Amino acid sequence: MSVDATTVRRIAHLARIAVSEDEVPHLQGELNAMLAFVEQLSEVNVEGVEPMTSVTPMQMKKRQDVVTDGGIADDIVANAPATEGHFFQVPKVVE
């Protein structure tokens, strides 16, 4: 598996990362190197092997249905570049 220049531009767009045209070949090379590296795994025969999700047998931790958090609007918006009355503000997005 490898990616072409168009795919690189598309992935960048989906992630909303500005990638200039002259950066594309370099990123394409890096991504393809990573894919090739990961692709080595396909050499292993995993026929009939259950995917492993944890090294030790673990059950997912669950939480009780109680309100233990919230009421910290000041903290929530503290780092936002633009806020008003505890709302975040972002450049207008309308469908």
Add this chain to the structure above:
Amino acid sequence: MSTATHKLLKGATGDWEMVIGMEIHAQVISNSKLFSGASTTFGGEPNSHVSLVDAAMPGMLPVINEECVRQAVRTGLGLNAKINLRSVFDRKNYFYPDSPQGYQISQYKSPVVGEGEVLIELDGGRSVTIGIERLHLEQDAGKLLHDQSPSMSFVDLNRCGVALMEIVSKPDIRDAEQAKAYVTKLRSILRYLGTCDGDMEKGSLRADVNVSVRRPGGPLGTRCEIKNMNSINFIGQAIEYEARRQIEILEDGGAIEQETRLYDPNKGETRSMRSKEEAHDYRYFPDPDLLPLEFSQEFVDDLKAKLPELPDKKKMRFVADFGLSAYDASVLVAERESAVFYETVLDKLANRARDAKMAANWVINELFGRLNKEGRDITGSPVNAEQLAAIIDLIGEGTISGKIAKDLFEIVWQEGGDPRALVESRGMKQVTDLSAIEKVVDDIIAANPDKAAQVKDKPQSLGWFVGQVMKASGGKANPQSVNDLLKSKLGV
């Protein structure tokens, strides 16, 4: 499926059949969110029901709310669906300000609930089974306000992270009536189960509707998805419009473009949501922050044992045990609150076997009729179940006539009070004392000798005398006694 169960649309070149599938997003009833301890309460000051997890601050990890899992399983059981003891949460990646994570935690390949079915009822006693493809748990998004400023959108994350059940139907729905009946029934089941409040105005229940058209029984056409419908009536209107639009394009030799559309209820039409539809590319992958969701069969069995009686079963019981018509039974079970009210009336009745059917008539005709007239719902009824049961007892035991009962109902509606005491204090008792009625009968016959003479030739004019006697007695005479007395006195 026979064509009798659904409507075909007439085109210039022949009949067309609609194929409809729905994705319903139902907000789970829980105190806290799916993966955080913040409150799910609707509204609230902006960003006040938000934890650092919901705001996707670096290093925060999701921990699943076990009640949300139970609610999903209960719903699956209520839809007669397969419950998957192991399911997986995935990340659905997309970039938008309503989701600070940059992805929605959802379930893609392994949902918590698999195939099930819902029985829907249509006019004229017809019914159709609609298949359920799956149900999965996922996070709701935040809310954007676009009208607060000319250049900025405002973001409130209070709803962000609240648990949703996405319930996906099979493409089994064939017209707008079925689609409306499906949403209505699903909403009713959710409300019986107490897993979603079904409040469409507040957005607790929203539907995405996939519509395509084809020649009856022919190969499937290309579908369009109408997003974010939050009214059952609009769903019906949008489907009708969208199907017509597609037929027009196809009959003009065009092709349907697969796209997302929005319904504009003011204009009564659907329009394309994005001019350049970007193919969905969510790049799903298993969420590395969450282990698979696993639970035991005992966990499921325990929830199943505690499930409330659902509308289909309740309806069958009303018909079997109380002799109600299928129609009356469906009216009573459609809303959970109505069924609860009727069953409370039954509990209070002195003679349930005798009066259960009359109670159904009273709840449906008098009570619902009156409530509808005043635009109230059953929870705001001025006449409570105990009072209505007392009125029905009074009719059943012959203390008051059905006509007087309507007056009594009106008094209780307006003024409240104990119906039995009201009947005493206002002298509304039915007169069964023959000598008292006889006096009235004699007086009326004496005052109308011509009419009395006619009765022998025209027996149907007896009704006029019954009416006069009832009127003279203020409606309190027992109609059967009046009838018997008149017959013997007039010799018919």
